[in-house]
Amino acid sequence: MWGGRFAEGPDALMARINASISFDQKMYAQDIAGSLAHAEMLRDTGIISSEDHAAIAGGLETIRGEIEGGTFTFSTALEDIHMNVESRLAELIGPAAGRLHTARSRNDQVALDFRLWVRERCDIAGELITELMGVLLNQAERHADTVMPGFTHLQTAQPVTFGHHLLAYVEMLSRDASRFADARKRMNLCPLGTAALAGTGFAIDRHQTAAALGFDGPTRNSLDTVGDRDFAVEYLAACAITATHLSRLAEELVIWSTPQFGFVGMSDRFSTGSSIMPQKKNPDAAELVRGKIGRITGSLVGLLTVLKGLPLTYSKDMQEDKEGVFDAAETLEVCLGATAGMIADMAVKPDAMRAAAGSGYSTATDLADWLVREAGIPFRDAHHVTGRAVAMAEERGCELAELPLAELQGLNAAITDAVYGVLTVDASVASRTSFGGTAPDNVRAQITYWRESL
8 A cells, every 4th residue: 555665565573563453443334434425425526436436335335244244354464444445345346446545544534433433432331321320220219218327538427328329429420421422522523534634635525524424524624633532532531530430339349248348248140259268259340340440541541641742643653542442442331331230239238237327426416416406506516515425425335325314414514305316327317408418308309300311
């Protein structure tokens, strides 16, 4: 394809480092779709004949069938998916195949193929995230009243409901879905027709090819278009943030499934055993989801590093843009599916959650709030009184609700026996009725909101 300038062929190592067909063959469908749209535009603008267009279109459809049927032979010598397709097209239809590359370059061709591939992956990510949100909503609805400890610093803080806790991940995932949707909007401009870097002298119709390929329009600057991989960076950033959220949820599943917590039991379908310890049931799916964040974040950092020093427009460094994106897409998609499976299958253990919910004097804040609300004490003073009550209960080895009224009144005379009504876990949870709070009615209202939104 470029041998006219060269007297010798490439060294074997050059051929090895230069070829990308081992991975960019993933974009065969996008490459063929782009070529079909380009050929149709060339015909409609009179740049190629209807006969040549018909031969090209028929040949491309044949190649699509060969690839999907597993009979196509990919050649490293032909470097990439573009030249593999074009070479086979020449074998099938002869000289007419050489007209397909009129008014385009591999530079805008690869920019198109990659953008189409990433756009599709944004859609897939959004669908998988929505599915996971639905699974979380199902569990949240079943456990809108199930109390559990809420944590800060991984120390018991205040009682919450398990449904409320799961809805926190629904919120995170909704932001993740919006990031993929936003990235898709920004990338939805068509690079085809910018050619090598400067556009083309042929009277092409870039708006036609953009519309044919589902874009909002063509890109506006040929130099930026050829050198742009922002769409891939944004996709990877969205992947990395989503994977971070999945990793946090996976970490909690690992913790909750330990005998020390016993909040949930992981299903056999998403667990493994030990080769030496027959009693073991390991939450390996969760651990792998937690671990795979490294691959995805690594791909993001890798692409940013490739792009950071590149002058406009195209440099061969940009061939390093795809493998990390392909790997991140596959990794994220399997992690989303595995997480949905784990959440759907897990057995929730409300009794263990309830027993833990009252530990660590988790209703202490309720005592302080009661002193403010019922006794008119400034919160800072109420905080001090409550702290002394906690110290007293700790010294006696009992819960706050087990302290005698006389002892509490010794801390502040305004305390009455009505205080015991707020020191239970259920009363604490039920009182958190502010918008976004953990009260069961709030949880059900949020579930309704998200079901309607989805």
